[in-house]
Amino acid sequence: MSPVGSKPPTASGVFYDQGALVASATAGAASGPEHVEVPTRYDAVLLSGFGGPEGQDDVIPFLRNVTRGRGIPDDRLEEVAHHYRHFGGVSPINEHNRELRAALEARLAERGLPLPVYWGNRNWTPFLNEAIGRAHADGHRTLIAIPTSAYSSYSSCRQYREDWADALEDTGLQAEVRIDKVRPFFDHPGFVQPFIDGVDAAIAEAASHGLDPAELEVLFCTHSVPTIDAQLSGPHDDNALAGGAYPAQHRAVAEYVMAQAAPAVSWQLVYQSRSGPPHQPWLEPDVNDAITALQGRRGVVLVPLGFVSDHMEVMWDLDTEAVETAEEAGLWVRRTPTPGVSDAFVDALVDLVAERVEGRPAGQRASVTALGPWYDVCRPGCCENRRLGFRPAIAGLAP
Structure with a gap:
């Protein structure tokens, strides 16, 4: 075993019971x-x-x-x-x-x-x-x-x-x-409800500051990924997931949140925390670009839809950079809570x-979108990474 406090090396393979199709599974x-x-x-x-x-x-x-x-x-x-x-x-x-x-x-x-x-x-x-x-x-x-x-x-x-x-x-x-x-x-009601509550509360707070719902834009924020990774997310044989499961799941949840909390308010799905070489395509638009491009809005609500809890991508990329971008544009801005605990x-x-x-x-099983409930056992090739190459994995059908 690796020394205590160190990350394990990449596995050389996985263990299958006789006749099993999923490694190290029940x-x-x-x-x-x-x-x-x-x-x-x-x-x-x-x-x-x-x-x-x-x-x-x-x-x-x-x-x-x-x-x-x-x-x-x-x-x-x-x-x-x-x-x-x-x-x-x-x-x-x-x-x-x-x-x-x-x-x-x-x-x-x-x-x-x-x-x-x-x-x-x-x-x-x-x-x-x-x-x-x-x-x-x-x-x-x-x-x-x-x-x-x-x-x-x-x-x-x-x-x-x-x-x-x-x-x-x-x-x-x-x-x-x-x-x-x-x-x-992603679409379990207990994960989604905190976002509904957050959007509802933010719009009510905006109203207390004199902002009409028509003057607001709700931006659902999630971590950007390379477009090739997005396209390969989810099962490859599901033609309903144009562009991949990752953006489709976010869109479906955002649509549900807005239908419950604010069906008349304008919204977008945006991305953040891009990394990697500049020539490599990643999902867009960036949250800061989306804020800068807003027209006819006096306020913006940032919803950290892609995140379970407050961590660095929320505290820095949203609470620091995106809030600063909104304030520089003269916009009232609020960031809604993550599900947390x-x-x-x-x-x-x-x-x-x-x-x-x-x-x-x-x-x-509980789910609030037509995409769910999602799979327990990942399908063959699901969410593969062609940029970094194959690594052994468990809890899914090979490869």
């Missing part, structure tokens, strides 16, 4: 159904985060982990590091996940599912190999994993699956520990676990 998921509708007994929950630095000395090592294998020199990383250094080198994401872990474990027990919740990160301590190792040492062999990301794409779904494979191989537990994952929860969101995560424990039929 019996119900191993044959690869889109929705697992047989009850499964789990020992524990694996809450899986992105990770973030917790001090100035952590920032560059953390960014090295995030960009591992891409050959990015430290002087380039320092250009991003100043976002973290502005906040003392501390990302709020780890503290949020500590709170979420505790809230989820307590709510599971209240719902009659007394499962311990282990928390591990992809890019900073506690790493996933540490969390899986602790769960195994405590006697747990069958885990249900929850990524702290709601949508389908390489960075928000498949990369978690790859990192679980890395952690299993690194610990030597790939033949002993089984890991299933919950479905992408709201009761609705924690209840949603409990419900996702309960779906798999019960083997709940797909038609009885």
